[in-house]
Amino acid sequence: MTITERETTTAHLAQGLVEYRLEGEGPETVVIFHGGHMRAGLALGEEVFTASDHQVLALSRPGYGRTPLTTATTPAAFADLTAHLCHELGIERVAAVVGVSAGGRTALTMAARHPHLVERVILQSAVAFVPWPDRRTRLAGRLVFNARAEVVTWAAVRLLMRTAPQVGLRLLLRDLSTRPTGQVMAGLSEHDRAELIALFTLMRSGEGFVNDMLPVPDCAGQVTQPVLVIASRTDRSVPFTHAESLTATVPRAEPAESRADGHMIWFAPDYPAIAGRIKNFLGAG
Template sequence: MARSHRLLWAGLLVAAAGIIAVRWLFGRALASATERAAQGSAVVTTRCGPIEVQQAGDGLPLLMVHGSGGGHDQGMDWARPLTREGIRVIAMSRFGYLRTPRPADASPEAQADAHACLLDALGIARAAVMGVSAGAASALQMALRHPDRVDALALVVPIAWKPGSVADSAPQVSDEKDEWLLRLLGSDFLYWAGLQVARDQVFRHVLATPAELIHEASAQEQARVNAMAEHVLPVSRRALGLRDDTRLGKHLRPAALESIRAPTLIISARDDGFGTYAGAEYTASHIPGARFIGYETGGHLLVGRDEAVRDAIARWVRAATPR
């Protein structure tokens, strides 16, 4: 009996030590992520409300509209290399992300108006606009609602409307999966734990990218996509925006694509788990003069395509933007 008690106490001590270690590791990761997410940005007062923004570089202005799980930090992580191409990157946090509050009307149309308000506050008359993933919805609306402000439009793996008859290889996301994703994306600890014990599943189901592509990629690409996944923390400070983005695809409506006059570049990958390829191809085919770049592989994170995509966007912005 004494031996069994000792074993029980030893087991409890090991479990307690494990819990303490996990809490310490999580606390350290969350504190680091929170500090990183606050770096380099400022909250700008606009007539549409406060908007968080980070800027870098000099030259042709590019409004960078981030995707799901992002903020000014995700946008700048992606676009900072463009500053070497004579481009001024203006990376903002969309409604409900980090320090940009979510208003009662958080529709893509209202967000597009807020993009214009931000340019006003920064004293920028016109800019190229780039929307990634869920950020493409408001970028597209800006080209429709404020055509005089948009010199060039780039949509990358865009969440975009398409007719039901357009073939789409990606499965529809069920309401049950939506709820599961929302629980995961509403908790800093659950998301962090998922990265520790099931990172491949996070890539596949949350970031819509085949994990095998990442394992086969270069060390530089693996570092990029792993950093992108980790930089979703602190997810709790992005939760309001994430909830809107998670349901965005089910509430998109047809847009007057034929009326867009901004030179437009659209990029996607056929194996994107969010099924953006068909919508991207459809959108490009209905915007006059739009160029579509479609990759067979890359997933939603465009693994292995990063440098080519940035080069294409830099050339597009330089060619389309008056100097």
């Protein structure tokens, strides 16, 4: 993978403005709801879908990128907007909605609200409907990632990544894994470190992350489609209990445990095997 800022476009729908990116030539479409601090222009882990002959529709969730928070303050409202956008783009069926981290709730909500559009769900280190985040993270998140402070926060991150990238990487990885940071760093190749540095340099929070921390109505039991739940037991950002909750409450959930050292499953040695699970899941009848 190569982490770069990709070209996006916007659509003015009845519900409001939404930023999105549509890439690929495949006959089937995968809709991606990225996680916190991400937006439509940042592609993470999408190669598994384009390599499987799927086109990718990635959206900036409310408060991120060029999608204002006023467009849709809840996952339900944004799921409905996404279904509307699919209609406008001529997409009649979605092979899978992919929920990454904080985007997991939106993916599940879209599957529950639009079962005739969505065929299956893929969750990657996804937040479930149990309380999230913990109190310390919630307080810190509201302090450093609110709409005013996040500009300064990410400017500081960019400066650190330019002047002392390994130090910056250690600081950010500390909150993503339950394992010692030195062990996590040792497990990353030079290429992976460079990719993570590039990713963290491009992240922004806007008004989105604080909104992500609000409670969301639990619709897990209403999701009738097959759901692949990918998670690591060493994820500090989204504890493994979230995956356990989903596999226990989603009727057709299928667990896929990653051996990643934390939240970033795409940088683990076993990711090729996880990618294989994803491809098989997409191809299942």
